[in-house]
Amino acid sequence: MPKVKNKKTVKKSETKKVLKKKTGNKKKIIKKKPAVKKTVAKKKIVKKKSKPKEILNVKKPVKIIKNFYEAIVVGGGPGGSVAAMYLARNGVDTLLVEKAKFPRDKTCGDALSGKSREVLEELQLDKKIVEVPHAITTGVLFSSPKGDSVSIPFKNDKGEIIPGFICRREILDNLIFQEAKKQVSTLEEFEVNSLMFENEKVVGIVGKYKGEERKIKAKVVIGADGVYSTVARTAGALETNPDHICGAVRAYYKNVKGVTNDIELHFVDSVIPGYFWIFPCDNGMANVGLGIIDSEIIKKKINLARLMEDVVQNHPMFKERFKDSEQVTPIKGWKLSFGSKRRKSYGDGWALVGDAAGLVDPFTGEGMGNAMYSGKVVAETIAKSKQNGWNSEIMKEYETALSNKLDAELQQSYKMQRWGKHTWLVNYIIGRASKSETVRNYIASTITTADAKQEYFNPLFYLRLLFA
Ligand SMILES: Cc1cc2nc3c(=O)[nH]c(=O)nc-3n(C[C@H](O)[C@H](O)[C@H](O)COP(=O)(O)OP(=O)(O)OC[C@H]3O[C@@H](n4cnc5c(N)ncnc54)[C@H](O)[C@@H]3O)c2cc1C
Numbered sequence: 143m144p145k146v147k148n149k150k151t152v153k154k155s156e157t158k159k160v161l162k163k164k165t166g167n168k169k170k171i172i173k174k175k176p177a178v179k180k181t182v183a184k185k186k187i188v189k190k191k192s193k194p195k196e197i198l199n200v201k202k203p204v205k206i207i208k209n210f211y212e213a214i215v216v217g218g219g220p221g222g223s224v225a226a227m228y229l230a231r232n233g234v235d236t237l238l239v240e241k242a243k244f245p246r247d248k249t250c251g252d253a254l255s256g257k258s259r260e261v262l263e264e265l266q267l268d269k270k271i272v273e274v275p276h277a278i279t280t281g282v283l284f285s286s287p288k289g290d291s292v293s294i295p296f297k298n299d300k301g302e303i304i305p306g307f308i309c310r311r312e313i314l315d316n317l318i319f320q321e322a323k324k325q326v327s328t329l330e331e332f333e334v335n336s337l338m339f340e341n342e343k344v345v346g347i348v349g350k351y352k353g354e355e356r357k358i359k360a361k362v363v364i365g366a367d368g369v370y371s372t373v374a375r376t377a378g379a380l381e382t383n384p385d386h387i388c389g390a391v392r393a394y395y396k397n398v399k400g401v402t403n404d405i406e407l408h409f410v411d412s413v414i415p416g417y418f419w420i421f422p423c424d425n426g427m428a429n430v431g432l433g434i435i436d437s438e439i440i441k442k443k444i445n446l447a448r449l450m451e452d453v454v455q456n457h458p459m460f461k462e463r464f465k466d467s468e469q470v471t472p473i474k475g476w477k478l479s480f481g482s483k484r485r486k487s488y489g490d491g492w493a494l495v496g497d498a499a500g501l502v503d504p505f506t507g508e509g510m511g512n513a514m515y516s517g518k519v520v521a522e523t524i525a526k527s528k529q530n531g532w533n534s535e536i537m538k539e540y541e542t543a544l545s546n547k548l549d550a551e552l553q554q555s556y557k558m559q560r561w562g563k564h565t566w567l568v569n570y571i572i573g574r575a576s577k578s579e580t581v582r583n584y585i586a587s588t589i590t591t592a593d594a595k596q597e598y599f600n601p602l603f604y605l606r607l608l609f610a
Pocket residue numbers: 216217218219220221222239240241242248249250251252253254255332333334335366367368369371372390391392431475476477478495496497498502507508509510511513
């Protein structure tokens with residue numbers, strides 16, 4: 143009989159067991175009926191397999207990673223994830239690889255600048271970020287080695303407060319990476335350890351994925367893999383000059399007294415030419431840290447973690463504030479690649495963004511804004527190169543865009559960093575600002591507009607301070 147010929151016997155519960163393995167959905171399994179033998183036609187078996195997928199909302203098919211992409215982004219931090227999203231927007235077939243598994247922590251002050259927010263708004267992530275734990279800041283408090291302090295609000299030209307934003311990197315980076323994951327192919331736990339070359343042109347990556355070596359080719363490889371970038375090193379663009387690298391440590395604390403909506407930058411004697419910071423965080427926590435340029439660390443043989451403990455426990459301005467505090471994470475250290483000496487940003491078949499390109503502000507230590515900005519610009523330049531038959535000459539425009547937008551600002555900040563070495567000058571400016579509103583307004587304008595920073599290098603500025 144034909145009916146019998148096409149029949150197949152299956153256990154209903156077994157079909158669901160397979161699904162459990164794929165989806166990890168326990169509830170469905172617990173609710174399942176006891177196994178019954180059921181006789182169904184072959185056609186129906188196919189239907190049974192696909193239907194529960196819809197019910198359990200299993201959307202994504204298993205991703206097959208190809209051996210070739212138009213672009214490969216190495217590193218899923220803010221620079222890499224933003225670059226990947228702009229590549230997707232511009233129709234470039236992209237793979238984003240990341241050695242860690244998200245969510246992962248990144249040692250940072252967690253403070254987002256205006257530049258970061260511009261990019262996040264353009265990617266429509268600004269609304270998502272306010273939904274995750276964060277803190278809003280409305281100004282910056284500076285203190286001098288002498289002990290004067292002044293709070294300067296974040297105001298724009300019209301005198302309106304432009305709030306700042308602090309979001310722990312474990313949360314922020316995960317949010318941005320997960321958005322990128324929706325738009326491009328991604329591989330977590332893929333560590334790139336070299337590049338593939340053909341006649342000195344970079345043509346792909348070599349890395350470890352699940353313990354096995356894997357090679358994937360691309361028209362262009364973007365190094366967004368941070369300060370010690372493997373892509374930069376392999377391409378010959380890594381710079382480690384200790385005058386342009388900064389060492390910094392950070393820990394989270396609870397119950398630090400006197401934390402307000404200000405970010406706090408303290409020019410403490412033992413930390414100069416760097417600073418000690420206390421930033422308000424979500425859930426009553428504070429991000430506490432300090433950073434000093436590497437050449438000074440080497441010269442003075444400074445142990446940053448010990449120095450931080452000393453400031454927190456013994457400095458007259460802070461010991462009371464930290465007396466009843468609880469340190470909730472260990473003191474962790476990492477490096478910042480200052481843009482006072484930018485790295486080569488592109489070459490044949492490769493480009494660098496963010497810390498890999500050395501774009502951190504040498505005075506404030508902010509790097510996320512420039513990482514995101516460079517991610518956006520490199521993606522747009524690659525898209526243009528693609529439209530022109532992968533003309534590599536076009537990548538020059540990436541370097542030009544970085545130079546036009548960032549160089550003046552980075553050099554001004556570098557001057558300010560060196561200015562900060564002079565304790566008497568820091569005492570003088572913060573001391574004057576603590577007494578005069580006119581001086582506070584001057585400083586407020588230098589925080590919000592890059593051009594105004596130039597004022598610090600005008601001798602007349604100091605004369606004006608004297609009489610303000
Ligand atoms: C203590 C400290 C405080 C700071 N405070 C601030 C602040 O308050 N505000 C601010 O804006 N900036 C701050 N910065 C700077 C900021 O952290 C960086 O500028 C920013 O993270 C740069 O982003 P990125 O995407 O270029 O690199 P990263 O954020 O470093 O991301 C690089 C990614 O690449 C991955 N990766 C690395 N190597 C490989 C590999 N071989 N293969 C695959 N993946 C790899 C890493 O796992 C990581 O996810 C601070 C830095 C430090 C150290």
